[in-house]
Amino acid sequence: MSNERALYQKVILDHNKSPRNFGVMEDPDFEAEGYNALCGDQFRVYLRIKDGIIEEVQFEGSGCAISKSSASIMTTLLKGKTREEAKLLFDNFKGMITSNPDASFDAKELGKLIVFSGVREFPIRVKCATLAWHTLLAALKGEADTVSTE
Numbered sequence: 700m701s702n703e704r705a706l707y708q709k710v711i712l713d714h715n716k717s718p719r720n721f722g723v724m725e726d727p728d729f730e731a732e733g734y735n736a737l738c739g740d741q742f743r744v745y746l747r748i749k750d751g752i753i754e755e756v757q758f759e760g761s762g763c764a765i766s767k768s769s770a771s772i773m774t775t776l777l778k779g780k781t782r783e784e785a786k787l788l789f790d791n792f793k794g795m796i797t798s799n800p801d802a803s804f805d806a807k808e809l810g811k812l813i814v815f816s817g818v819r820e821f822p823i824r825v826k827c828a829t830l831a832w833h834t835l836l837a838a839l840k841g842e843a844d845t846v847s848t849e
């Protein structure tokens with residue numbers, strides 16, 4: 700394992716062990732639930748939005764290390780962003796994570812999300828890594844129903 704890989708692994712395990720912004724939010728403006736049947740990951744994402752800007756994001760639920768750390772890292776990236784900026788970040792993340800493991804990507808645009816670049820070698824885990832984001836988008840759209848990664 701390269702040093703880079705070891706570092707990414709460490710970040711993922713840290714967020715899995717100590718998830719940021721974890722817990723139920725009282726009176727959120729938006730919320731949605733996401734479920735990944737392949738792995739059993741299940742999370743609820745809560746949002747508070749003011750004047751089109753994401754003020755607070757929280758999540759709760761349970762899942763594998765990839766899904767949980769991805770949800771945790773996501774919540775640390777969204778504060779102060781507009782819906783469009785959040786969507787763009789997800790598009791960049793999804794583009795990277797579904798690309799060929801040898802393909803290059805823009806590390807600057809992805810920021811902390813590059814820790815999941817190793818997931819490209821395990822396509823089945825892509826759903827784990829993107830579950831929280833799909834749930835976020837559903838919450839942003841005000842869709843109350845459970846979203847599925849299917």
Ligand code: ZN
Nearest residue numbers: 738740763827
């Ligand atoms: Zn999973």
